[in-house]
Amino acid sequence: METRPALFIRMQGKARGPFALEQLRELVAGGSVTPDSEAAVNPEGPWGPLQSFPVRVLLFSQGAPIKASEFDRANLGTTPPVDHHVLIAAANRPGPGRPAGATAPATAPASPAHDIRSLLRHNLRREKARGLHELAPRAPRKSRRQRDYFLLLGGIGVLIFVVLVFESVLAVSLQVMAAHMPDQFWPILSLVLFHSPILAWGLAALFCYWAALTWLMFVVMEDY
Numbered sequence: 001m002e003t004r005p006a007l008f009i010r011m012q013g014k015a016r017g018p019f020a021l022e023q024l025r026e027l028v029a030g031g032s033v034t035p036d037s038e039a040a041v042n043p044e045g046p047w048g049p050l051q052s053f054p055v056r057v058l059l060f061s062q063g064a065p066i067k068a069s070e071f072d073r074a075n076l077g078t079t080p081p082v083d084h085h086v087l088i089a090a091a092n093r094p095g096p097g098r099p100a101g102a103t104a105p106a107t108a109p110a111s112p113a114h115d116i117r118s119l120l121r122h123n124l125r126r127e128k129a130r131g132l133h134e135l136a137p138r139a140p141r142k143s144r145r146q147r148d149y150f151l152l153l154g155g156i157g158v159l160i161f162v163v164l165v166f167e168s169v170l171a172v173s174l175q176v177m178a179a180h181m182p183d184q185f186w187p188i189l190s191l192v193l194f195h196s197p198i199l200a201w202g203l204a205a206l207f208c209y210w211a212a213l214t215w216l217m218f219v220v221m222e223d224y
């Protein structure tokens with residue numbers, strides 16, 4: 001079975017080792033040893049970079065980078081941000097096939113099939129052709145004020161006369177029963193209703209209510 005010789009590694013100016021293959025892998029994984037670290041078979045030398053030894057295939061072949069990539073070097077935290085003026089100047093810089101003083105070629109306008117404004121105008125024309133932007137006249141709403149006015153006027157007016165008639169009938173009934181003259185009920189009731197101030201009071205109350213209701217419904221309140 002072939003055995004690989006152990007290597008000495010120079011760390012901080014001193015020769016360390018010898019390190020077997022597994023130990024070297026641990027040092028590489030921990031970052032203590034890199035491809036540029038000085039290595040030798042003997043502590044007296046000769047010394048050379050570790051990547052020059054055949055063992056490099058076993059140490060750096062599993063994805064460990066030998067050197068920093070161009071992306072890592074270009075995106076260091078200390079790198080200043082790119083100024084867009086520099087990019088514009090580089091784009092306008094004369095090059096092969098472009099005379100001095102010529103600017104970068106303008107971008108070709110988008111085709112009507114890909115132009116947002118053209119698409120919006122086209123959609124607007126289609127919507128107008130379908131009548132989607134036309135406002136239909138609003139149908140006039142039927143007023144409910146007049147209906148409520150007559151309902152209140154008739155309802156309260158009937159209530160006023162019902163109350164007056166009921167009081168008249170009750171009063172005549174009590175008088176007839178007290179006088180023991182039941183046959184005189186209708187003559188006395190007609191006398192009370194038509195030859196007394198009760199009817200006049202009812203008409204006066206109805207007139208006052210009509211005037212107040214008319215003023216509230218048509219002067220104070222708006223149409224609804």
